Each structure stands twice: as C-alpha cells, then as structure tokens.
Amino acid sequence: MNSKMVYIAGFAIIAILVLATLAYGASQGFEFGGADDGAEGVVEEVDPGYEPWWNGIFGDYELPGETESLLFALQAAIGAIIIGFFIGRATRKA
Amino acid sequence: MHIMEGFLDPIWCAVWFVLAIPFVAFGAKKVIELMREHPEHKMTIALAGAFIFLLSSLKIPSVTGSSSHPTGTGFSAVLYGICATSFLATIVLIFQAILLAHGGLTTLGANIFSMGIAGPAAGLGVWLLLRKATNNIPVSMFFAALVADLFTYVVTAFQMTLNHGQSVTAFVDFMTNYAITQIPLSIVEGILFFMFAMFLLNNKPEIFDIAAGLGKKGSKGASA
Numbered sequence: 001m002n003s004k005m006v007y008i009a010g011f012a013i014i015a016i017l018v019l020a021t022l023a024y025g026a027s028q029g030f031e032f033g034g035a036d037d038g039a040e041g042v043v044e045e046v047d048p049g050y051e052p053w054w055n056g057i058f059g060d061y062e063l064p065g066e067t068e069s070l071l072f073a074l075q076a077a078i079g080a081i082i083i084g085f086f087i088g089r090a091t092r093k094a
Numbered sequence: 095m096h097i098m099e100g101f102l103d104p105i106w107c108a109v110w111f112v113l114a115i116p117f118v119a120f121g122a123k124k125v126i127e128l129m130r131e132h133p134e135h136k137m138t139i140a141l142a143g144a145f146i147f148l149l150s151s152l153k154i155p156s157v158t159g160s161s162s163h164p165t166g167t168g169f170s171a172v173l174y175g176i177c178a179t180s181f182l183a184t185i186v187l188i189f190q191a192i193l194l195a196h197g198g199l200t201t202l203g204a205n206i207f208s209m210g211i212a213g214p215a216a217g218l219g220v221w222l223l224l225r226k227a228t229n230n231i232p233v234s235m236f237f238a239a240l241v242a243d244l245f246t247y248v249v250t251a252f253q254m255t256l257n258h259g260q261s262v263t264a265f266v267d268f269m270t271n272y273a274i275t276q277i278p279l280s281i282v283e284g285i286l287f288f289m290f291a292m293f294l295l296n297n298k299p300e301i302f303d304i305a306a307g308l309g310k311k312g313s314k315g316a317s318a
Contacts, residue, residue: 003292010289014282021155021278032155035162035275036096036196039254042267043101046259052100054200063194071193072151075186079148086141090298 096190096205097254099198106257111203114180117211121181128174138301142170143182149283150186150209156275164283165246168239169290171214172221173301183210208249217242231302235291236284243280247272 025032043050063071102110129136149166156162170179187205190196197205221238228234251268258264294301 003296006292007289010285014285017278017282018154021157024157025155030155030160032161034153035156035158035160035272036098038160038271039268040098040101042264042271043254043258046261046264046267047257050101050258052098053104054100068194072153075151075189075194076148079144079146079151082140082144083148086137086144087293089137090294092297 114206121177168242180210212249213246216245232291236288239287240284
C-alpha cells in the first residue's frame with residue numbers, strides 16, 4: 001500500500017470526524033465546555049457542599065480567555081516545531 | 095486527567111504524590127542516562143515529549159458536547175517505558191498547572207499518576223500483547239495510543255470517585271463525564287499514531303528495534 005495514500009486518508013478521516021462533530025454539536029446547540037471542567041459539576045452532584053480547599057497560586061484570578069488560548073497555542077507550537085524538525089530530519093531523500 | 099486545583103483532599107493529594115514520585119524520579123534518571131549513553135536517542139526522546147506537549151494542548155470537541163484533549167503518551171510508553179513517560183508527562187503537567195491554571199499543583203501527583211503512569215502502562219501492555227499476536231507495528235501503535243488515552247481517563251474517574259462519593263453511581267457519573275467524551279478522541283489519537291508509525295517504518299525503522307528492547311524492560315513495571 002502506498003504510504004502517501006494512507007497519510008491522506010488518515011488526515012481526511014480526522015478532519016471529517018472533527019467537522020462532523022462540530023456540525024452535530026451545532027445542530028444540538030452544544031456549548032463544548034471542557035470535560036475537565038465538567039467534572040466540577042459532577043463533584044457538586046455526588047458530593048454536595050464540597051468546597052475546593054485551595055485555589056492555586058493565582059487565587060481566584062483567571063487568565064483572560066485570549067491569554068489562555070495564547071499559552072495553549074504556545075504549548076502546541078513547541079510540540080509541533082519539534083515534531084516537524086524530526087520529520088524533516090528523518091525523511092529519507094527519495 | 096487534569097483534576098482541578100483544590101478538588102482532591104490533602105490526604106489524597108499526598109497519596110498520589112507518594113505513588114507518583116518513585117516513577118518520575120526513576121524516569122528522570124533513565125532519561126538522563128539514555129541521553130548520555132545513546133546520544134542518538136536525544137531527538138527521539140524530544141519527539142516523544144513533543145507529542146505529549148502538542149496533543150495535550152489540543153482541546154478537541156467530542157460528540158458528547160464537551161471538549162477534551164488527547165494525551166499522546168502511547169508513543170513514549172512504547173519506546174521508552176512507563177518511567178520515562180511519567181517524567182515527560184510531569185514536565186507538561188507542570189507547564190499547564192503553572193501557566194494555564196489547567197490541572198493544579200496540589201493535584202499534580204494524581205494527574206501524573208493517571209496520565210504519566212497508569213495510561214502508559216495500559217498502552218504498553220496492549221502493545222506487548224499485540225506485538226506477540228501480530229507483526230503489524232502501525233496497528234499495534236494504533237491500539238497502544240488508543241488504550242493509553244482512554245485508560246488515563248478511566249483512572250481519573252476512579253481517583254475522583256475515591257475522593258468524592260465513593261459509590262458506583264459516582265464512578266458512573268465521572269465516567270460519563272470523562273470517558274465517553276474521550277472515546278472518539280482516543281480513536282483520533284490512534285489514527286494519528288498509526289500514521290506516524292508508518293512514517294517511522296518507512297524512514298527510520300531502526301527506532302523500533304531499540305524500542306522493543308527498552309519496551310520489554312518497562313513491561314516489568316507494567317505487570318507489577
């Protein structure tokens with residue numbers, strides 16, 4: 001099997017899955033809140049009255065959404081640079 | 095993973111820290127030794143870490159209406175074993191806990207245990223089983239990455255249940271929140287690593303020779 005075809009097919013499947021999910025979410029009116037934060041709601045349900053006992057080194061201060069996405073993007077970029085570098089170095093010249 | 099700051103009682107924070115620290119310390123030692131003795135591995139270790147960095151920062155929406163992120167630990171577990179993976183995961187988790195207030199410093203131990211130790215252990219187990227059953231590296235990689243991702247969240251649900259509710263219903267609630275969201279995402283992660291394993295086979299197959307040897311050493315930790 002031609003590996004190029006597999007890469008194309010793989011990325012196409014991922015793109016379709018993500019797009020289909022977003023379209024389905026839009027039709028259902030989902031908000032797509034984080035599952036990690038969703039756990040907060042579950043805690044309230046199964047353990048009512050639980051108060052987080054420490055709010056972290058920044059206390060109640062929450063980063064503005066823009067800055068937070070910047071830092072997430074930075075984290076992704078660091079990873080992507082290294083992976084790209086590796087792929088460039090490892091690819092055998094045809 | 096990513097239990098929020100303050101959502102585990104101090105006693106559980108301590109328990110998970112105690113369980114996680116030996117793995118991380120051993121992993122740090124192993125990574126440093128590996129870099130010194132096999133400099134040719136430096137780039138692959140960086141690559142394994144980079145995958146965890148990249149994938150754990152991507153919040154992908156899931157069919158359940160919540161978004162979550164893949165973990166990316168399967169690749170590193172297969173190549174370098176559980177301890178080294180826990181060390182790499184720790185770096186990522188500290189980055190996120192301090193800079194992003196995502197996860198937390200007090201819950202760091204619990205998060206390392208789920209994402210850096212339990213998930214990779216499950217992934218490595220599946221990898222070793224599949225390597226015996228089939229000679230197909232990309233397929234084994236697919237399932238190793240998938241299981242490592244999924245099991246991380248099963249363990250997180252378990253950790254939350256131990257602290258909150260301590261009942262089957264509570265566990266089911268947490269599982270519905272985490273694991274169901276995670277199933278489609280872990281399939282996406284599996285596809286990604288399937289492709290990457292193919293790329294490596296075509297371009298740098300010698301990576302897997304070393305991986306098999308190191309993977310066997312790591313499997314002792316998995317069975318214990």
